[in-house]
Amino acid sequence: MAIKQTIEEVLEFIPKFDDNGLIPAIAQDAKTGQILMAAFMNREALDLTIQTGYATYFSRARRKLWKKGEESGHLQKVEQILVDCDQDCLILKVTVDTGQCHAGYQSCFYRALKKGRSKELEFIAEKVYDPQKIYKK
Amino acid sequence: MAIKQTIEEVLEFIPKFDDNGLIPAIAQDAKTGQILMAAFMNREALDLTIQTGYATYFSRARRKLWKKGEESGHLQKVEQILVDCDQDCLILKVTVDTGQCHAGYQSCFYRALKKGRSKELEFIAEKVYDPQKIYKK
Numbered sequence: 001m002a003i004k005q006t007i008e009e010v011l012e013f014i015p016k017f018d019d020n021g022l023i024p025a026i027a028q029d030a031k032t033g034q035i036l037m038a039a040f041m042n043r044e045a046l047d048l049t050i051q052t053g054y055a056t057y058f059s060r061a062r063r064k065l066w067k068k069g070e071e072s073g074h075l076q077k078v079e080q081i082l083v084d085c086d087q088d089c090l091i092l093k094v095t096v097d098t099g100q101c102h103a104g105y106q107s108c109f110y111r112a113l114k115k116g117r118s119k120e121l122e123f124i125a126e127k128v129y130d131p132q133k134i135y136k137k
Numbered sequence: 138m139a140i141k142q143t144i145e146e147v148l149e150f151i152p153k154f155d156d157n158g159l160i161p162a163i164a165q166d167a168k169t170g171q172i173l174m175a176a177f178m179n180r181e182a183l184d185l186t187i188q189t190g191y192a193t194y195f196s197r198a199r200r201k202l203w204k205k206g207e208e209s210g211h212l213q214k215v216e217q218i219l220v221d222c223d224q225d226c227l228i229l230k231v232t233v234d235t236g237q238c239h240a241g242y243q244s245c246f247y248r249a250l251k252k253g254r255s256k257e258l259e260f261i262a263e264k265v266y267d268p269q270k271i272y273k274k
Contacts, residue, residue, distance in 0.1 A: 008240045011258045013250055024161055024175060033170030038161060038226040050255050083258065084245040085238055089175040091246050101222055103145045108221035109228050113150055118187050121148045121220065 008085045016088040017043060022058060023090060027068075027100070030079045030093040036100040037108040039066075041090070053078055055092055072134050074099055099129040145222045153225040154180060159195060160227060164205075164237070167216045167230040173237040174245040176203075178227070190215055192229055209271050211236055236266040 007014070017023050022040040029036055039057040041049065045065055048056040055076035059066040069075035076094040083090055101108040104127035111121040144151070154160050159177040166173055176194040178186065182202055185193040192213035196203040206212035213231040220227055238245040241264035248258040 011248070011260075013254075013256045013258050026163060026172060026175065028172060035163060035165060035172065035228055038163065038221065047255070050250070081250040082246040082261070083248055083250070084175065085240045085242075085247070086245075089245075091172055103222045105222075108223075108226075109219040110222070111148070111220055113187070113218040113220070117150075118184070119150045121150050123148075124219070 007087055013083065014087055015046065015083060015090065016086065018088075022060070023088060025055075025057065025090040025092055027055060027076055027092045027094050030095055034107055035109060036076075036094070036096065036106070046090075049078060049092070050081070055094060072099070072102070076100070099134075102131055103127075104129055104131040144224055150220065151224055152183065152220060152227065153223065155225075159197070160225060162192075162194065162227040162229055164192060164213055164229045164231050167232050171244055172246060173213075173231070173233065173243070183227075186215060186229070187218070192231060209236070209239070213237075236271075239268055240264075241266055241268040 015023050021042045024038060025041045026038045027036045040060060042058040045056045045058045055068045055078055057066050057068060074097055076092065076096055078092050078094055080093040081090060098106060100106055105125050106128050107125065110123060110125040112124045114120045114122050152160050158179045161175060162178045163175045164173045177197060179195040182193045182195045192205045192215055194203050194205060211234055213229065213233055215229050215231055217230040218227060235243060237243055242262050243265050244262065247260060247262040249261045251257045251259050
């Protein structure tokens with residue numbers, strides 16, 4: 001209990017990485033409050049994010065550092081980094097241009113469960129760009 | 138590539154649980170857009186959340202289902218469930234009363250990294266209740 005209280009009250013930033021060395025990070029539009037995406041960071045990605053002021057994540061699929069927007073140009077300028085009570089999750093308050101999701105939407109969260117259903121989604125957003133024009137094979 | 142496009146475009150809700158059977162879920166205030174907390178759900182927690190309309194998570198520390206507010210009374214009424222492009226992260230848009238974090242704050246994200254610092258946090262919120270009065274040992 002003593003350790004838990006310490007983590008909740010301390011003003012030292014001691015982010016807790018999981019067994020894979022990762023911490024979840026949520027990118028939230030600093031102006032609108034819209035949640036844009038959720039991803040993971042390792043220690044190096046977090047350090048780079050703090051040092052450069054632009055969001056860098058760790059891609060679990062590709063097993064490497066991934067500066068958001070390095071291919072698409074849609075960078076995330078980090079205005080503020082928040083940490084939760086247990087210091088095991090981060091929020092990045094970011095300034096962005098249009099089209100943060102690689103599927104063509106402003107946010108990765110462009111679908112919602114239909115009211116009263118348990119398996120059926122509906123689109124809740126429209127595409128803001130054509131991903132095929134941005135991401136060339 | 139074919140499978141990835143399918144997951145991004147389908148209107149079937151097929152949430153992807155990780156190797157531990159968990160999916161991250163972010164609770165966001167439906168009215169204000171404030172991110173309140175981030176936690177994990179297993180299949181059963183997600184089913185219960187959909188069925189009951191109130192958020193149930195899976196506590197990794199206690200290895201059991203955890204209906205948010207079961208002890209404190211601060212339930213989360215789920216207005217909408219969003220899923221991201223890869224269907225491996227959820228947002229719960231929730232209606233809540235005051236004091237969602239067990240440390241006494243409205244949100245678990247009550248600290249932020251100080252501008253220009255890499256290890257120093259500052260409080261960005263005030264407590265909205267006294268947790269010692271709510272959580273009895």
